[in-house]
Amino acid sequence: MINVGRKKITAIEKELEDAVVEQYLSLKPEAYIKQVPKQRKVASAVSKVIRMAESLYRKEGSKSLDTIGLYDLQQAYDYLRERGYSISFRAFGGRIERGSIPSVKVGRKRYIAQQILDHLVSLNEKYYTIREAYDMYRKYEPKINYRAFIGRIEKGAILSVKIGGKRFIPREVLDSLVHIEKNYYTVTEAINELSKNGVKINRNAFERRLDRGRIPHYKIGGRRFIPKEVFQEVLNREMERRR
Structure with missing residues (x-):
């Protein structure tokens, strides 16, 4: 094994220009909150529909309720599915029972x-639930467990937005995280990869190189990420020193 000593190592001169990472680092939760319809505005519109529904039901029964934008459960489920909202009917019914999807009872049926x-379709197009985001992210970082993923969100390492009392991950945020997982190494991963290739270096020594700007990297969510192409150059130089 090569033991990297104190011999001075030439810095890697490379300007990092990753548009995906740069965009991710510029994202702010406030920008997303402005894009989402206010809960009060939605609730106000729904209240008006309900008042109309009660009046219409007394006059004409339930047949005309869809003309004012009220759907029974099957119609509502079909409406969501047709617009790309993926959920089983059983799960859909469960969310209605728990009240996480607001509904109203008119006559004997729920609408x-x-x-x-x-509102649900709009959220689905732009956001993942925490569980959905975790399941997708885990495909690229299999070692992370759900609790650790939640911890990163709570610490602000993964940007999230709270909408209507529930937390969501913007889709472009998760896309950026997947891009980072595919194209970058964390410090631990980089050290492990060096070790696999016969280069022994302790973490403190490696991090000193990062601190001194000898290895170009990004700092994302409190952690440092090294582009795989930069890492390859680090590895090549270490292998060259071995000869």
């Missing part, structure tokens, strides 16, 4: 206002 459905 959901179109404004609520459109």
